[in-house]
Amino acid sequence: MRVVAAMSGGVDSAVAASRMLDAGHEVVGVHLALSQSAATLRESARGCCTIEDAGDARRVADRLGIPFYVWDMAQRFADDVVADFVAEYEAGRTPNPCLRCNEKIKFAALLDKALALGFDAVATGHYAQVVETPDPAAPAGVRRELHRAVDQAKDQSYVLGVLDADQLARAFFPLGDTTKTDIRAEAAQRGFSVARKPDSHDICFIPDGDTRGWLTDRLGRRPGPILDTMGQQVGRHDGAYAYTVGQRRGLGLSVPAADGAPRYVTATRPQSNTVVVGTRELLGVDHIVGDHARWCGAAPEGVVAVGAQIRAHGHEHPATAWADGEQVQVRLAERIRGVAPGQSVVLYEGTRVVGSATITHADRR
CATH class of the missing domain: 2.30.30.280 (Adenine nucleotide alpha hydrolases-like domains)
Structure with a gap:
């Protein structure tokens, strides 16, 4: 299989690319240039996608002996992620740009370009698992499901909850069965210079972490x-x-x-x-309504028991959910606090991701 390995310049994507190569795939490394004015050096451990990161990714690719390219998607990122982030806050909502980036960039723009160039799939360093289940109704008789990672502290299935079945069929997450500690050890064994490189945190395009100041600069x-x-x-x-x-x-x-x-x-x-x-x-709510529903498979039929997660590293809350036309209705077993419009609610059945929706409002019932 011909695979594009998205290489951010960090340790996770480096090991993901090497594992895909070990599995016998034809791998090409691609670094996404997402900033229109990328800094030469990282300002802190928060940011990513700098020229330094591109260099780190290239050195890993050279060590693996795979082709490496930088694809310029800065304008697409600015339009679909950054502009959306500003517009959502201006409208009184609280967006998660990582979900939007996964939906619009890594598993839309990147995947579409990869497929157009004759590749079969995209691999990333996200901590999540794809489980294949026999299903006579699915293509090739196999249904691909998105599940939580083994390392619960690093699980990123929440920010992948926007993937639909077609995108999931073309996605690989080679790190989902391993802890972050073991990934760093593996990177060191492979001789990667990024083995101890700090993780990026928070919002990549706000490297100093001052979201309010960043928004004020743009909205006044x-x-x-x-x-x-x-x-x-x-x-x-x-x-x-x-x-x-x-x-x-x-x-x-x-x-x-x-x-x-x-x-x-x-x-x-x-x-x-x-x-x-x-x-x-007054913050306690037990009823959530969302739109922009994205299902990692078929939409649920009727009312289903689920776990509902509101934040990337938040707790999962027992709930029931059902599709309601273009909306998703979620009834929580107990009230929870701090649910804001614009956040995403991701629904789980056990460890499997059922789907997600963008919260329009929440109230008490």
Whole structure:
């Protein structure tokens, strides 16, 4: 099989490429240039896709003896991921750019180009597993399912929950059966210089981690009121777009609560540029509605028991879910806090990813 190995310049993608080569595939390494002004050196352990990272990826490819290319997808990334991120925050939602990147870049733009060039699949260094199950109705009699990784601390199946069945059929995740500690040991044994390279963290295009400052640079200061649930002004902000439901830190309230209890963002209202704060109890919801449904296989029929995960490294919550036209309805067994519009809810059946949806709103039932 001819496989494009997406090589970020990190240890995970390096080992993933080597494992695909060991498995007997014809492997070509590809580094995605996603920044329109990539820094020469990494500013911190947060960022990625720098010129230094491309060099690290090339050195691994040379050691493996495989062809290596850099594909420029900076404009596509800017349009489909960065611009979407800004627009979502401006609209009062809290997006996850990693899911959008996987959907729009790594398993759309990258995969489409790979297929057009005659390749059969794409391999990445994500921590997840693809399990093949006999199914006479599936192509070649095998159904490919997306499952959690063995290393729960590194599991990335959440950010892959946007993959549909066709994309999953062309995807390989060679690291899903191994812990991160063992991956670093394997990289060292293979003589990779990236064996101890720090992992990237948070949002790759905001290397200093200051999301509020980054958004302010692009959307400008937009001062407005912070209100309590009774409508009383208790503070000021420089832009409602910089706040998210469940946030407690950085509110800078000028009027403390009468009982001294901490307050949290319970809503952002972009139309009036208002942020609303309230008690922790007001954050509890047990009903979620999502759109932009993506199913890793057939959509569920009727009401199904699932585990619902709201954040990349969050807990899985017992729930029931059902497809409702273009929407997905999720009923949680217990109330959870801090569910914000724009986040993704990923549904599981055991370790298998059923699908995902983008949260439009959440409430109590």
